[in-house]
Amino acid sequence: MDNHWNKFIYKVWAPLYDFFFNSGQFLVARKKVFKSIQLKPKQKILLVGVGTGADVRFLTNKNVEITGIDLSPDMLQKAKMKYASHQVTLLEMDAQNLTFPQDSFDLIIANLILSVVPNPEQCLREMIRVTCLDGQIVIFDKFIPPEQKLTVIKSVLRPVIKMLGTDIGRRFEEVVAPYQKAIRIEDDSPILFNGMYRKIVLRKLKEYGSF
Numbered sequence: 001m002d003n004h005w006n007k008f009i010y011k012v013w014a015p016l017y018d019f020f021f022n023s024g025q026f027l028v029a030r031k032k033v034f035k036s037i038q039l040k041p042k043q044k045i046l047l048v049g050v051g052t053g054a055d056v057r058f059l060t061n062k063n064v065e066i067t068g069i070d071l072s073p074d075m076l077q078k079a080k081m082k083y084a085s086h087q088v089t090l091l092e093m094d095a096q097n098l099t100f101p102q103d104s105f106d107l108i109i110a111n112l113i114l115s116v117v118p119n120p121e122q123c124l125r126e127m128i129r130v131t132c133l134d135g136q137i138v139i140f141d142k143f144i145p146p147e148q149k150l151t152v153i154k155s156v157l158r159p160v161i162k163m164l165g166t167d168i169g170r171r172f173e174e175v176v177a178p179y180q181k182a183i184r185i186e187d188d189s190p191i192l193f194n195g196m197y198r199k200i201v202l203r204k205l206k207e208y209g210s211f
């Protein structure tokens with residue numbers, strides 16, 4: 001998986017994406033994730049890897065400032081068409097190299113992105129950097145549960161599924177390890193398919209202002 005391939009594969013996914021990942025059990029899981037988020041007026045919110053804008057619907061008309069970034073112009077185009085009449089800023093950008101200054105956003109939504117970017121540690125580093133002190137990062141994504149090994153079937157399927165644009169073999173504990181002092185994990189709970197997908201909430205610690 002690299003940015004080149006991701007751009008290509010999400011061009012292919014763009015017309016089909018909402019049918020598979022913005023409906024049924026995925027939509028139920030998304031609703032659960034957003035139900036637990038306490039929005040505050042005027043909050044600045046960044047959706048990292050915003051895709052077709054599946055999560056934007058939970059944020060419109062809430063008196064918050066919404067920005068979404070994505071590598072794929074085709075996925076972004078879908079989001080732009082849906083939210084043309086709303087005040088949503090949508091930008092083409094690499095999630096591993098965000099062009100925002102540090103401490104720019106109160107809340108980051110990182111749904112189904114850490115399992116997709118080539119370098120999830122760098123992506124999380126960037127998300128922490130641009131989060132305001134005491135701000136939150138909300139993640140809905142699939143990781144191997146800490147106590148589980150990668151099964152033989154998953155090991156065989158992993159390279160094939162990577163070609164489809166996502167990695168089923170990542171461990172959140174490894175992704176977050178370099179940043180343990182910069183954040184606090186406030187929630188880590190199963191949300192879909194027996195804990196394959198989790199909701200994880202991180203808080204940027206005040207004392208790490210110069211992260």
Ligand SMILES: C[S@@+](CC[C@H](N)C(=O)[O-])C[C@H]1O[C@@H](n2cnc3c(N)ncnc32)[C@H](O)[C@@H]1O
Binds near residue numbers: 050053054071117
């Ligand atoms: C599985 S989709 C998730 C989209 C959306 N967050 C959602 O929950 O439906 C992954 C998204 O990540 C985007 N993506 C892949 N690599 C990226 C990168 N390096 N930087 C930013 N976005 C990237 C893809 O274009 C795609 O829109």
